[in-house]
Amino acid sequence: MEPDRCSFCKGRLIKGGTEFIVRVVSELLVIRGIPAYACEECDEAYYTPDISRKIDRIME
Numbered sequence: 918m919e920p921d922r923c924s925f926c927k928g929r930l931i932k933g934g935t936e937f938i939v940r941v942v943s944e945l946l947v948i949r950g951i952p953a954y955a956c957e958e959c960d961e962a963y964y965t966p967d968i969s970r971k972i973d974r975i976m977e
């Protein structure tokens with residue numbers, strides 16, 4: 918299921934690409950162009966469960 922509404926402010930989520938930056942020990946890893954949703958009101962970013970899984974895999 919894809920996110921639809923912001924869980925903080927109930928704002929509309931806009932689909933778009935974003936950057937995901939993770940810090941792994943001393944290295945900074947930037948993953949570009951991942952599909953994500955951003956809240957129109959508060960800019961909170963949401964990822965689909967599929968993307969969350971991929972990020973988890975990269976983090977390992």
Ligand SMILES: [Zn+2]
Nearest residue numbers: 923926956959
């Ligand atoms: Zn919001």
